[in-house]
Amino acid sequence: MQNYTIRKYISADYLAWNDFINQAKNATFLFHRDFMEYHQNRFEDYSLIVEDHKGWVAVLPANRAGDEVFSHQGLTYGGLIYKEGLKLEKVIFIFKSLINELYKTNVSRLILKEIPMIYCDFLSDEVKYILFLTEAKLIRRDTLAVIDLSTEIFFAKDRKEGVKRGKKNKLIVKEENDFSAFWNAILIPNLKNKYNASPVHTVEEIAFLKSKFPSNIRQFNIYKENELIGGTTIFESKNVAHSQYISANSSKNDLGTLDFLHHFLITDVFKDKRYFDFGISNEEQGKKLNGGLSYWKESFGAHILTQDFYEVQTKNYTKLEQVIL
Template sequence: MDGLKVIRYSSADFELWNQFLKGSKNAPFLFHRNFMEYHQDRFEDFSLMIFSKDKLLSLLPANIVEKEVFSHNGLTYGGLILSKSIKFEKVLEIYKAVLKYLNQNNISQLYIKQIPKIYSKLPTEEMDYLLHLTKAEIYRVDTLSVIKMNSNPGISSNRIEGVKRAEKLGLTIEEKNDFEEFWNEILTINLKEKHNAEPVHSLEEITNLKKSFPKNIRQFNVYQDEQIVAGTTIFESKNVAHSQYISGNELNNQLGSLDFLHYQLIKNVFPDKEYFDFGTSNEKQGMNINKGLQFWKEGFGARTVTQNFYKVATENFNLLDNIFI
């Protein structure tokens, strides 16, 4: 481990960071610096890069708040990004080096939003064990509703009825390159009325992200007589199609618009993905589940995957000594 060097990311490392992602086993496009930096004005970056001599071994996308580091407050998930070829012992050394570096820089706590396993190309549970060894606290657990696509998930009669209503009414689906209709006429209105909230991404932000990631961020709208009635924003990675935003107008249940849309996405647009991720139905920091939303997602054959949120004291790096016998 003495040969490992931990440094803070700087803009000079932009190309090296992004190049490493291409050979990693657990790095969806959200970790690309062009994605991470769309909201750089809101988060003080504290991303780390771990080297052995001149070879980059791992990345930690992170931000800092006072004396605590978060991986990552501005992303859906975080944690150590690892290469496909890395072995367990080296992961232990990297994690220990990160904790020691943080501790030596007067950072008391490291918070990690676990990357759901469905986003990994290879097994990635080394960190589950190492977090346990360092007495990490699981302070929050979210649930994701996920379809394993090759399992021939059964679709409930309720969802099929919605699809048939939409077809009978002549609803149509279009993939769009702009987000203005969905953001202004459906999504923002619904979030304001139902939750007194706004989308995580502004219209300007999602539009700019689409320009940077045209193949990863896709917008599908549903129309009745050329009027938008529903839509979903898909974040597409190698293994997973994820509905980042799902919203329909007040006639959604009568029209079956969201049933129709997601049936077509699952069956005809993304059938070759390993997983379709509807995302979380949690509210109140993971302590409650929106029952109706969960029921709707499970009607497509989705089942539950968990995402753990960890908190670990950086001084516990020495608990990783003498693990091997």
């Protein structure tokens, strides 16, 4: 078995880390250090680098809380990141080395939040197989509503009617660089009133991230005449346009606000992407489904893709010792 060295990320690794992420087969801009570190005051970074005698072979974007390491609580998805061409046998040995090192440093559990396959450049289920071998426990499963834009899209009748209402009301969609109007007039009040919650990102944070990733983070607002009535914030990666935030004022159903907006994004702005991801409609760690929200997303022609969360006992590194025949 090849020997691997596991070490924690340090600031001197900034350029090498980002270069590795850019070459990985299962990574997006969310793993860039500028994205990971915007909320560094909220998490104890515990990102790990795996090296062999030739250099870096894998990384794990992660944070630590007590005796648990998470991949990563501040990111939508995560997991072990590696380049295309790395064979399954090596990934098994790399993962064994990683959780063995965690075990030796008094980490009892690794919590993995998998990256959905639509975000990967190549099929990347090596770790899912390894989770089976290590008897990892499935602790959460969310449902994403995803449109495959390479196939013919069928919009439901009520979505088409919403688009017609939007056209009748002469709604206008504008891409804008300023997030403050949408955050302050629409998003924050709606989340407060409906869920007593706040956006994951403050307006200052999303503006900072936009400055770092101008082509990846995009804001689309929708207006009736000159009044802002709704919008969506898109996180755009190589293969996927993802609606990070969707919100509109109380007139949305009468005006067809969100139907008109997303029809435009799907059929025009992002028509050349492979996938459009509406994100999850789950609550309570995946145990509950917001049926109305899921139906609305699916009625754009979206289908369901699951995202799994696993708990790995680090002591189970021994279960990877006698796998290869």
